[in-house]
Amino acid sequence: MSLCDLAPHHVRGIAPYQPGKPIAELAREMGIAEDEIVKLASNENPLGTSPRVLAAIENVFLELARYPDGSGFDLKAALAERLKVGQEQIVLGNGSNDVLEMVARAFLTSGSSAVYSQYAFAVYPLAVQGVGARGIEVPAKDYGHDLMAMLEAIEDDTRIVFLANPNNPTGTFLPPAEVKSFIEEVPREVLVVLDEAYYEYLPRELQGDSVGWIAHHPNLIVVRTFSKAYGLAGLRVGYGATSAEVADMLNRVRQPFNVNSLAQAAAMEAMEDEAFLEHCLDINEAGMDQLTEGFKRLGVEYIPSHGNFVCCRVGNATAMYRSLLRQGVIVRPVANYGMPEHLRVSVGLESENAKFLQALEHALNKS
Ligand SMILES: *Cc1c(COP(=O)(O)O)cnc(C)c1O
Numbered sequence: 001m002s003l004c005d006l007a008p009h010h011v012r013g014i015a016p017y018q019p020g021k022p023i024a025e026l027a028r029e030m031g032i033a034e035d036e037i038v039k040l041a042s043n044e045n046p047l048g049t050s051p052r053v054l055a056a057i058e059n060v061f062l063e064l065a066r067y068p069d070g071s072g073f074d075l076k077a078a079l080a081e082r083l084k085v086g087q088e089q090i091v092l093g094n095g096s097n098d099v100l101e102m103v104a105r106a107f108l109t110s111g112s113s114a115v116y117s118q119y120a121f122a123v124y125p126l127a128v129q130g131v132g133a134r135g136i137e138v139p140a141k142d143y144g145h146d147l148m149a150m151l152e153a154i155e156d157d158t159r160i161v162f163l164a165n166p167n168n169p170t171g172t173f174l175p176p177a178e179v180k181s182f183i184e185e186v187p188r189e190v191l192v193v194l195d196e197a198y199y200e201y202l203p204r205e206l207q208g209d210s211v212g213w214i215a216h217h218p219n220l221i222v223v224r225t226f227s228k229a230y231g232l233a234g235l236r237v238g239y240g241a242t243s244a245e246v247a248d249m250l251n252r253v254r255q256p257f258n259v260n261s262l263a264q265a266a267a268m269e270a271m272e273d274e275a276f277l278e279h280c281l282d283i284n285e286a287g288m289d290q291l292t293e294g295f296k297r298l299g300v301e302y303i304p305s306h307g308n309f310v311c312c313r314v315g316n317a318t319a320m321y322r323s324l325l326r327q328g329v330i331v332r333p334v335a336n337y338g339m340p341e342h343l344r345v346s347v348g349l350e351s352e353n354a355k356f357l358q359a360l361e362h363a364l365n366k367s
Helices: 023-030 051-061 073-083 097-108 123-130 147-153 176-185 213-216 244-255 260-271 272-300 317-326 350-366
Strands: 090-093 115-117 133-136 158-164 189-196 220-225 239-243 299-304 311-312 341-347
Touching: 023 051, 023 317, 051 260, 051 272, 073 090, 073 239, 073 260, 090 123, 090 244, 097 158, 097 189, 097 220, 097 239, 097 244, 115 123, 115 147, 123 133, 123 158, 133 147, 147 158, 147 220, 176 189, 213 220, 260 272, 272 299, 272 311, 272 350, 317 341, 317 350
Parallel strands: 115 133, 115 158, 158 189, 189 220
Antiparallel strands: 090 239, 220 239, 299 311, 311 341
16 A cells, blocks of 8 residues: 555645746756846746845844744734734735635535636645645636636535636736625625735726725635735745634634744835835836737737736747746746646846747747
């Protein structure tokens, strides 16, 4: 008997999450110097972390022997004030990924189901399958979420609907009014997880007041992260905002010290540094224009995106991905999402985007 047989069927059936290739790994494999490699594979902030944040966490280094504040009091207070909700409505996560897992652990069993869209963020099916629940995948419409079809897909045993807006990897976006109407139609005994990992990148007029909807929809959980626009992916910190009842359940399955002390301090400072955030958004907008103009010039189709990444259609994406790797450019294949002809590329700095476009042109000419 293999030890794998000791794991339940639903765990053995999990297809592991495929992260973007680390720079050090490509450097080892191809013998390319690390500083010549461009990584546009994990939607990380190309400007790195704000210098203000780096300065603020230095004080915390001296306290690393101590456990972090398990309740995350200060960070929750700062978030609650900003979001105009009570502190008891905030749940902190070791990345927002942690919050998504908590929702699955707290509310799903092997006898229940969760609804999500085709091409939706890969962590939803993973979290659902990890607790032995049934995932109901709803066919996408133009690569985006088909809200009507998702409503109709809700069954008697459905406890959660996952919605990513903007969605990763497609970058598709639903206007706030449509999401709000959807939430109004979802039965009150079904939780709606609204994953807004790219919320900060939206222009003001497209940023809905999703947290404000919680007052009327206690079954709504809005999930956001410090990994993307705030440039803290390596520290792992995100949060959910929801009703006090739902937050209470999430906190019961949360690890006692899930958000480390550096992450808590960094997130507090990151929220204050509005100048850095604005700069990141400007760079992203310019970079997105640079990439999409490059695609047009090369005759490459792409899915218009509201995030800090964009999917382009390149035919044999595996071959194209490999060719880009050989040229020192790491992007993300999305065949595991059922998109074998697309590559997802994160928006980088101007020079990084240029290097990617040049490598893409080279790869296209050879294929
Ligand atoms: C990146 C991402 C997350 C998770 O990010 P964390 O680093 O775990 O906070 C969640 N949802 C979507 C859609 C993402 O793209």
